[in-house]
Amino acid sequence: MAHCQHFGVCGGCAVADRHAIDKSALLEGALARAGYLDAPVSPLVEVPPGTRRRVDLAATRKGVDISLGLHKARGAEVVDMRECALLRPEIVPLLPPLRELLRSLLAFRRAGSVVINWLENGPDILLRLDAEFQLPDRKRIIDFAKTHDVPRIAIATGNADPEPAIILRNPVIRFAGVAVTPPPGGFLQASPEGEAAIVAAMLAGLPKLTAKSRIVELFAGCGTLTFPLAQHARVEAYEGDMFAPAAAEIATRAAGLAGRVSIARRDLHRRPLQAAEMAKAAAIVLDPPYAGAAAQMRFIVQANVARVIYVSCNPEALAADTGALRRAGYSVLAATPIDQFPYSENLESVVVFGK
Template sequence: MPAICRHFGVCGGCTEQGVPTSHYVDTKRTLLVNALAQAGFVDAPITTMTLVPMGMRRRVDFAAMRVAGAVRLGFHAARSRDVVDIAECPLVIPEISGLIGPARELLGRLSGFRKSGSILVNATDNGLDISIVLDGEASAADRAWLVAFARTHDVARISLGDEPVLVMRAVTLDVDGLVVTPPPGAFLQPTVAGERAIRSAVMTGLPDRMTRKSRIVELYAGIGTLTGALAQRARVHAVEGSKPACAALGTAARLAGLTGRITVETRDLARRPVTAREFAGSAAVVLDPPFDGAGSQIRAIIESKVPRVIYVSCNPEALARESKWLRQAGYRVVAATPIDQFPGSSHLESVVVFAL
């Protein structure tokens, strides 16, 4: 993968540019091979890696800092809290990259931006959704600048944190049958292609012998990236810690006429994991945990002896640790799919299907 970014070597975002393509692909796939081998799955069936090209990222969290009166907007330098001021980013879609300069100018005008902040941009079906976090209180003038920025750049919605300041038009995402209105700053899979690859691997990994009356428990469901597709195969109980995400998912299910097939529960799975008893009778558990893994939630899944566990991972180290627990409980790997939706980086997404 040739180094195509002028900020390569300084910005900490894409450390693997400049690596020959064949070596890059082998190295990335090896992350999943090694993670499963460390867990004891030496000969796990691993598919060809799905490659997502540069320029496809639709969700970006820019860091910002004010230094000697000047605004830096971009990403953190490698192993540093310093912000690398960028002119453009070849990783993201053009609509987002084109806003970097104007967004920097906007921050410079805001009195509520003192030393540090962030701008999270999500590309939705109806346009860009921007959430700005400041380290000071936004003034009335600051809000006026946000409104003007949104109108000038045709931003669908602009918010201060989770508070919408201006909604130009409805912000929605069609996630395989569910039309969701995500809350400001919602987590999305970074790329559409990566999301589709994850969804495909998850659906392929479901048990063959399921009916529409079967039950799937989906953990860390977010706004419903997988929920609508899963509901086409079985009843789904979706569990998520974020109240706004659950509200968005519940509303989408109701509007789609799927209230009877999708139930939504707001629950902090780190503090109160779903118990083995609550998994009883489930055909499968699908989980997409945070970077550090599912922790004690995996223990409850193992105790339940649910026959199929589909684990979506963004951290091979956490996957290795928790896969070992599953192996010790008698689970085997029936499929593993590496997905490179973080091109130019050392990060890897994967979907691993475990069965008793």
């Protein structure tokens, strides 16, 4: 029996047995391709199913039929999600009323998406649809939020920036005790358990620090790693998203950390941080998007900082990016594979480089 009725059709899961993919071998292979043949790879950290708090669902309308779910493994069609072994259990029961809401919206013609981030005080929802939201739409969305106790529903048409349609209360997530209100649909690690494993491996990889130590963090999102790092050193963080740095900045001030954490918006592909800007840091932590950090790596190598911690969600990008570290004389001090995406070929990992 497969773990889900949609298995084999839905693109969310590639295998029926999570252990069918050797994730430690994926990390070993990536590091070998970067030239690290005997890297010390730790045992796999398994993240339990039923813990995923973030999902980006596709929605389609064909006549009166609304489909809301993930795309098929092969093909663009949407598999109408009735169950999911990976999502936290509160999310799937929200889908039938969400389908009804979508059916009623004039802003939904043919295709859209629904991002759900399940935060500390409930689901934070972003509806991205293909027509303008009308007054009746807004009223229905407000009713939905009240009926289902949804802290915030934001809306966007096409590629426009999201705007909140209703905020019942500020949606909140805490990183190392610091309360952050992420932007609508903002990036979060997929599960609290995966996040905790990433943070633990990252903190274990820090060098000895003093009160004056400074850590440079690249691709910081809205502070998932920033605030845990700030418990150990001053952190200078950079992030390219339009809204996430402001969310982290507001949280920084509210937590009284303004002297310890700075977060700036910067497109690190177009305007990578230069070597001189990272020099004298005690460590560089980077957590790039799936495509990796190609433009940034040359300057990290030039900065010649003794410790580089690379958090990766894509072994291919990890392999491509870190060959330059090996050629510059860095060794792998620790490598932790984290199965944050069970039943899929994706792998999260934290690799600590030192010289």
